[in-house]
Amino acid sequence: MESAAARPRPVLTAASVLPADADRAALVARVHSPESDGPCVAAVRGEQVVDLTAVAPTVSDLVERDDAAAVVREAGGGHTWRLDDLLAAPAGRRDVAHLLAPVDLQVIKAAGVTFARSLLERVIEERTGGDPAQAARVRARVGQVVGGTLDGVRPGSPEADRAKELLVAEGLWSQYLEVGIGPDPEVFTKAPVLSAVGTGADVGVLGASVWNNPEPEVVLVVDSRGRVRGAALGNDVNLRDIEGRSALLLSRAKDNNASCAIGPFVRLLDEDFGLDTVRGIDVDLRIDGTDGYVLHGSSSMREISRDVLDLVVATHGAHHQYPDGFVLFTGTLFAPTEDRRAAGAGFTHEYGDIVRISSPRLGALVNTVVPSERAAPWTFGVRALMRNLARRGVL
Secondary structure: OOOOOOOOOOOHHHHOOOOOOHHHHOOEEEEOOOOOOOEEEEEEOOEEEEEOOOOOHHHHHHHHOOOOHHHHHHOOOOOEEHHHHHHHHHOOOOOOEEOOOOOOEEEEEEEEEOHHHHHHHHHHHHOOOOOOOHHHHHHHHHHHHHOOOOOOOOOOOOOHHHHHHHHHHHOOOHHHHHHOOOOOOEEEEEEOOOEEEOOEEEEEHHHHHHHEEEEEEEEEEEEOOOEEEEEEEEEEEHHHHHHHOOHHHHHHHHHOOOOEEEEEEEEEEEEEOOHHHHHOOOEEEEOOOOOOEEEEEEEEEHHHOOOOHHHHHHHHOEEEEEEEEEEEEEEOOOOOOOOOOOOOOOOOOOOOOOEEEEOOOOOEEEOOOOEEEOOOOOOOHHHHHHHHHHHOOOO
């Protein structure tokens, strides 16, 4: 990767990050307030952002309420900010109000290998041992054998069992195929509580990684009872070379400084935005490099192999509870194969890439790629949050 020395900051405005139907949406934000020296739960009302911390001290508290959408639309608040001012502010500066990731005490979970197209790319990572130079050869072999075998296959079904038999016979069975078309999905803890970054912040990849990409996803916001209460956009950064060496390196590949981005807001479910809307969301991706390189991609929730509620049930239930709720990355179709550095090497990030993940119903999450080692250190954890809220008298 190139040096991260001189990298442009993305130019963000309310018009560029709000959903197309923001006037009908119940949007939740979190704002770092210099006056409070900590985070505020806030409602986005047009281009104004209204502090609701006195009503709900955490986003976790807010989404537990049955009237959460009404609170976001109607509750009286404290301080207000202009959304344009929050977006123009440099993320991470404690002396300037700026947007944070719009979740707090929720555990950050992720479901992997939920789309057939990206499933095959995981198999390719494994077969190459994380070596991008071998990707084109292995991709051709896997495509020749598998072809359309996995198209429309419902995980855990008799058709999935028959596909497994074919792949085993060809010597192509994989642990990724097991979770992709087997009865049980892959669900893992993506990142620690409070570690996610928001829109406008840097997003990190390990300096040691030479094959990596963004993963644009829809993120479900789920309360302690297992109810889906809202959705946001997310970037589940993927280090393909490291995970490809061994699935046991998943935490090294997935959980690093600034490697989890969520935002720009949580859109709460309501009469205009229900679960069926979430099931039909299209997510667009644009990557702009400092060298003029541009990559477009997309992912459609309509092509997911498992229903979103099946993923929630696999995460929460009699076997596992989350008293503060959780957020769940639902997976992505996006697995770029376009060559960037050299023929056959596929896509990988360069430092300074601006990654824009967007959807008309959820807005735009925009981040700049830096080495995780140079991203802003994560210093504000659960103890700091509790002390801050207690000092402010809102607990």
